[in-house]
Amino acid sequence: MTNGENLSFENGETPGKYDIVNLILTPNKTFQYVQVGSYMKSAPYGRQFTINESLIKWNARFKQVPHSVCSNSCIPGYRKVLRELQQKCCYDCVLCSEGEISNDTDMMNCIRCLDHEWSNEKRNVCISRTVDFLSYGDPLGISLCVCAIQLSLLTLVVLATFLKHKDTPIVKANNRELSYILLISLTLSFLCALLFIGQPNIITCIFQQAAFGIVFTIAISSVLAKTVTVLIAFNSIKPGSKSRRWMSSQVSMYLVCLCSFGEIIICFGGFFYSPPFPHFDTSERSLKMTLYCNQGSANTFYVAVGYMIFLAVISFIIAFLARKLPDNFNEASHITFSMLVFCSVWISFFPAYLSTKGKYMTAVEIFAMLASSTGLLTCIFFPKCYIIIIRPDLNTKQSLIGKKEKFAGCAIEVK
Structure with missing residues (x-):
């Protein structure tokens, strides 16, 4: 580059920088764009995504912060089952079968307990069987x-x-x-x-x-x-x-x-x-x-x-x-x-x-x-x-x- 900046390519595309803007409706019925953050893939790990939550202004009609996914996270004891013909963010949480557990959130597969162990009622811990x-x-x-x-x-x-x-x-x-x-x-x-x-x-x-x-x-x-x-x-x-x-x-x-x-x-x-x-x-x-x-x-x-x-x-x-x-x-x-x-x-x-x-x-x-x-x-x-x-x-x-x-x-x- 003529200004001395380094430019790298990944999969034939340049890693871009994206601005995160907040669309605000002003009292005079016009829209105003306010930058509240950015995303830069080429930045060091941990600094790629930045956002200033204090600059975000929500519409008064919103009762809670909107989610970017259509399903909540699956708690331990459950596994994710993707819904057919829908986005990957849409899934169902299914309880693990008896003898299996999931010890983390949003696990795709349950873990089978050892032969001398069995799952508890919540399916999140393997416990020893009784003789x-x-x-x-x-x-x-x-x-x-x-x-x-x-x-x-x-x-x-x-x-x-x-x-x-x-x-x-x-x-x-x-x-x-x-x-x-x-x-x-x-x-x-x-x-x-x-x-x-x-x-x-x-x-x-x-x-x-x-x-x-x-x-x-x-x-x-x-x-x-x-x-x-x-x-x-x-x-x-x-x-x-x-x-x-x-x-x-x-x-x-x-x-x-x-x-x-x-x-x-x-x-x-x-x-x-x-x-x-x-x-x-x-x-x-x-x-x-x-x-x-x-x-x-x-x-x-x-x-x-x-x-x-x-x-x-x-x-x-x-x-x-x-x-x-x-x-x-x-x-x-x-x-x-x-x-x-x-x-x-x-x-x-x-x-x-x-x-x-x-x-x-x-x-x-x-x-x-x-x-x-x-x-x-x-x-x-x-x-x-x-x-x-x-x-x-x-x-x-x-x-x-x-x-x-x-x-x-x-x-x-x-x-």
Whole structure:
């Protein structure tokens, strides 16, 4: 330039200087332009925009200072959503979603909280989640705990009754040793429910799976052995039958051990492949995160339950085939109904378990354990307890043989 000023170009254009003027209507109805500020892009940062507010005169009809945008700023907790087909200064303020926050004004996007955190009600701060699990202080946990203890004590009372009357025909029928094993396994199965209540740790998680699978399988195997005993006993009275050689308590014990060994392989195979461990479930969209025992491999859990149901179905089929044998000696009708209850509980367990979340999944599992065990205890042993305690006159060999003359002298007793 001829006057010595430096001139720079930006994007092919010269940075201009703009005057900010105030249009004032004078009393004589004329307009007067008064410069109140300026904008110079080439000026140093912080001095580009200058304005003298004392020189500005507003029309008396203006009640407030006009805004240069059509929307107010979005406060923290909200994000800006631009309006379609309108200027960029026009937008809506939308509250951040749960689990997300905005900690500054006019934020375009919300920030997602960490897995162990959750947003507060105002959506402007991430706070730590509270740990939730089925505890002994929870009303649901207390109820399940009380039920488990009461049922286990009731089972021990039944066991004591059988031991006291161990030499009576009704107890000796259908292998009393199997009855003892079944009652002990039912007692342990009720107490196993206590492992699922309280804060999970690595020890309880391992014992949950082992106790759940092995103890229940011993119970079902005992029922299966009793069912086979019923069928063999009545087939052994036929002339020329070779079934008598199977009428031994050792054969029943072998059957229980063999069926239980299959569940042991499944459980320990799952432990070595993918052991259970305590885990926080942060998938729930809430301020709570559930601490539960991750079974490692879900397939191991379903195979273990499926194996128990398989044994129960076999026992149900055999008991159903033997249901028309003389009822005085025969437990088949009671076993049939008990297996029907057992299978119904565990088949309905899967949709109920998969449709719940958090600590209620554990509660559903405990309820299935208690309900299925109660079904076995009620259907198999209560009819015998009724005869032992209320109708002792029926607890005689002559009464049990009844009028079935063709079965006379055949007591289903395995010594």
